[in-house]
Amino acid sequence: MEYRSLGRTGVKVSPLCLGAMMFGPWGNADRADSIRIIHRALDAGINFVDTADVYSGGVSEDIVGQALEGRRDDVFLATKFVMPMNQDDPNERGGSRRWIIREVENSLRRLKTDYIDLYQVHRPSPDTDVEETLGALTDLVRQGKVRYIGSSSYSGSQIVEAQWASRERHLERFVTEQPPYSILVRGIEEDVLPTVQRHGMGTLTYSPLSGGWLSGRWRKDSASAPTSSARPNARFDMTRPANQRKLDIVEDLALLAEETGLTLIELAISFAINHPGVTSAIVGPRTMEHLESYLPAADTKLTVDLLDRIDDLVAPGVTVNPEDNSYGAHELTARARRRNQS
Numbered sequence: 001m002e003y004r005s006l007g008r009t010g011v012k013v014s015p016l017c018l019g020a021m022m023f024g025p026w027g028n029a030d031r032a033d034s035i036r037i038i039h040r041a042l043d044a045g046i047n048f049v050d051t052a053d054v055y056s057g058g059v060s061e062d063i064v065g066q067a068l069e070g071r072r073d074d075v076f077l078a079t080k081f082v083m084p085m086n087q088d089d090p091n092e093r094g095g096s097r098r099w100i101i102r103e104v105e106n107s108l109r110r111l112k113t114d115y116i117d118l119y120q121v122h123r124p125s126p127d128t129d130v131e132e133t134l135g136a137l138t139d140l141v142r143q144g145k146v147r148y149i150g151s152s153s154y155s156g157s158q159i160v161e162a163q164w165a166s167r168e169r170h171l172e173r174f175v176t177e178q179p180p181y182s183i184l185v186r187g188i189e190e191d192v193l194p195t196v197q198r199h200g201m202g203t204l205t206y207s208p209l210s211g212g213w214l215s216g217r218w219r220k221d222s223a224s225a226p227t228s229s230a231r232p233n234a235r236f237d238m239t240r241p242a243n244q245r246k247l248d249i250v251e252d253l254a255l256l257a258e259e260t261g262l263t264l265i266e267l268a269i270s271f272a273i274n275h276p277g278v279t280s281a282i283v284g285p286r287t288m289e290h291l292e293s294y295l296p297a298a299d300t301k302l303t304v305d306l307l308d309r310i311d312d313l314v315a316p317g318v319t320v321n322p323e324d325n326s327y328g329a330h331e332l333t334a335r336a337r338r339r340n341q342s
Helices: 031-043 055-067 097-111 130-143 156-169 192-198 241-259 264-273 288-299 304-313
Strands: 016-019 048-050 076-081 116-121 146-152 174-178 202-205 280-283
Touching (some): 016 031, 016 288, 031 055, 031 288, 076 097, 097 116, 097 130, 116 174, 146 156, 156 192, 241 264, 264 280, 280 288
Parallel strands (some): 016 280, 076 116, 146 174
């Protein structure tokens, strides 16, 4: 497997990053099977693992920690914070110093490690000053508990604001961004990816199969509901016009993949990692079969002609169903858009 530079950190990572969201009750509740999948990924050359505190309420981190015992130093380990860990306590979430300093200890314990290679803000906190978050993360880096820090689902302007604050206040800066990216969700090509490239950041994109849409599971003749409780049902409502459009595109992509001797999965994942602004694509297998279907994409190169044909189906910078984006929600609420607020 050919390794890539993670931004300007000097770290080399695999073009496929093993996402751990499906390890635990959200996906695969069989702990032993999940560990086998992780070990298979490492044996195949993947040296990058990404999880989050919120995945299955911490169980994912616990499984990853158990799987990495004896192999920890061989892996670039990333996790995330911000999402609510206790629905009854408004302070067990977000980007405040109080929560970050507390939650990193929880993640370290679950991951059974003394340090986290990449600690990421899972989503922006609109009610928290970015300097508050960066200040706490800087302390963790200086304490040796965290090696690098990153953001996830930040807009282009939020990325720039965070970089500016780091420079002006002499704080650690985000060295990575984790946005959604697939053939069906290309919005980041217009703003986020160019911004990340200008700032020399690494990019680990998630959902290259667009939540399963590009796995071949949802086709016109076999539409069904998602198998994971982590996936919002609204994104899979086949009566919606945008989702009907996605079904049409998937049919065309499946034919295109067949013409080129690829599976639809290989086409989709290799598309994501073929963009020059993308370092790694996060793949989140629930089963060993899923993982095995993803691995060939790491060594698949797409021709210019093939990429042009994909562009004809979904234009660069276009997200077919805007609900598939994971950023911009706060800016587009009625309260933010209208002067007359009730």
